[in-house]
Amino acid sequence: MRVLLRGVDILGENRADVLLEKGCIVRIAPSLSISADKVYDLDGAVLLPSLCDIHTHSRQPGSDESETLESFSKAAVHGGVTMACTMPNTNPVVDNPAIVSYLIREAKRIGLIDIYPVASITMGQEGKILTEMAQLKQSGAVAVSEDGKSVESARLMRYAFEYAKTVGLLVMVHCEDPSLSEGGVMNEGDVSLRLGLRGIPEISETIGILRDLEIATYVGARVHICHISLGRSVKIISRYKRFYPHLITCETAPHYLIFTEEDVEGYPTNFKMNPPLRREQDRKTLLRAIKSGKIDCIATDHAPHPDWEKELEFELSPFGVVGLETWLSAVVHYFVNSGQLTWRDVKRLCCDRPREILGLSPIDLTEGNIADLVVIDPKREWRVEAKSLFSRGKNSPFLGKVLKGKVLLTIKSGKVVFEDV
Ligand SMILES: [Zn+2]
Known part of the structure; x- marks a missing residue:
């Protein structure tokens, strides 16, 4: 052909x-x-290399209500994505080699994209017993993560980093201190006060990041920080990167670069995600940081939910928004067409760096x-x-x-x- x-x-x-x-x-x-x-x-x-999304939720295994691997694959290619890392917070949790192999095999059978499964850090994401990372890696897992939440015990997290380092697995961390964020549904500040919604303070994210950076660098393990939403987080990560450039990478998502807490006015549940949309100054700092390379890459955190869940009132509806199909379009619409990013920036942020984080080399557009x-x-x-x-x-x-x-x-x-x- x-x-x-x-x-x-x-x-x-x-x-x-x-x-x-x-x-x-x-x-x-x-x-x-x-x-x-x-x-x-x-x-x-x-013409660009196809995109590599290192943070998505395929919802599989699980009920077909939110997504199937078929609809997930179609959504990906509609957005120009041919490689996706899928997070393990599914039902059942991706905590054993059989599920990892299943995801890879099913994606191959459907034949549109490659899935690179991320397995969980603890069995059932219960925060008690570490998964068998050596076996998970052998079956094709590219990383481990407790995404959706953080591992509460710092001691267990230390063991997780040690184990992951030994077997050569990347740890992707969702940084959140649940004692600070509990019950919160949007960014804590003037807007949350005005809307009468419980806020999630910035320190919930920054304390989570500080803890995991301290543990990872103490152990000497590779760490990738998921979905950063704050200017303060960029500062903290940059400080650590100066001393441990080979250990640390991080991502942000398109919604943090485009929207702010002001968009939560009117209680639209499609603007509810975790971490939440922050202030305009955070959005600007994140944008500067993707341009300068302080933030390594953009990932969608594609998180499908059925309509009936998102039709609940703001406090009750689940966190998360879909993103695969609008990722490249939105980046082009908001940033390339306005001259804030070049096509080479897009290639670096959406194709090259995500591949490098997974240990793959970039695709060059040459014969x-x-x-x-x-x-x-x-x-x-x-x-x-x-x-x-x-x-x-x-x-x-x-x-x-x-x-x-x-x-x-x-x-x-x-x-x-x-x-x-
Ligand atoms: Zn996620």
Whole structure:
């Protein structure tokens, strides 16, 4: 199968024709007059490597109400994603090799994306007994995490870092001190007071980060800090990174770069996530930090919920929003089209660094490399609506918004897995 992409702007820089064959990029030239099984006229749409999302919730194994691996895979490729790390807070919890293998195998069977499972730190995420990390790694887990919450016992966390270090597994930490955040539903501050909602203070996140950075660096283990939402967190992490640059990485999510606590006005449950949306100054600091590289990458924290759960009142509805399908579009709409980020920044934040964190090398858009690609038209507009999303979860903060930037093609190993040309 030969696929010819005509007139793509490689990384938004050079217009070229790109020929794909046997899963690879075989020719790149200003103009190719070659026959192919499939030819796409792309007229200046931008070519990037497909995205790697290191923080998602597939909800599988579990009930099919929120998501199935099929709908999850379709949502991913709709967003230009062909690799996703899935978090273990499922039902049952991903705490044994059988579930890890199941996820990898099922994703392969569906054939749209690769799943890189993250297993739990403790059995059943109960915070009592460590999982068998050596076996989990052997079965294909790329990291361990207690995401959704933190491991309460610092002593157990120390053992977790020691074990993970011994077997060479990454620990992805959800940093939250539950004694400070308990009962909170949004950022603590003037807005929460005005709305009469219980707040989650900044120190819940920063104390969590400080504890886990202290333990990880004491042990000498690799740590990845999930979904940071605060300017203060950037400062703390940067301080530790100066001394332990090879041990520490971190991520933020698109919603923290785009929205703030002010968006919680009116109690929209699609703006309820944990950690919560913070203040405008935090949003600005996070944006500067992704630009400068202080924050390594962007991940979606895609967290589908069925409508009936998100239709509950704000206090009762669960935390989390979907993000796979709007990730690249939103980054392009808000930051690339406005000149705040370059296409090279997007490649670094959404493709290269996430792969490096998993121990994989970046994909370069040159001849001979694997054809894991996305083509996005930065000028095409689309309205985000429940019916336009493939995920079973329609809980997107972008619902009703028009985004300028639409994925036209997602290609995995030379095969077109999503198409909207
Ligand atoms: Zn998460």
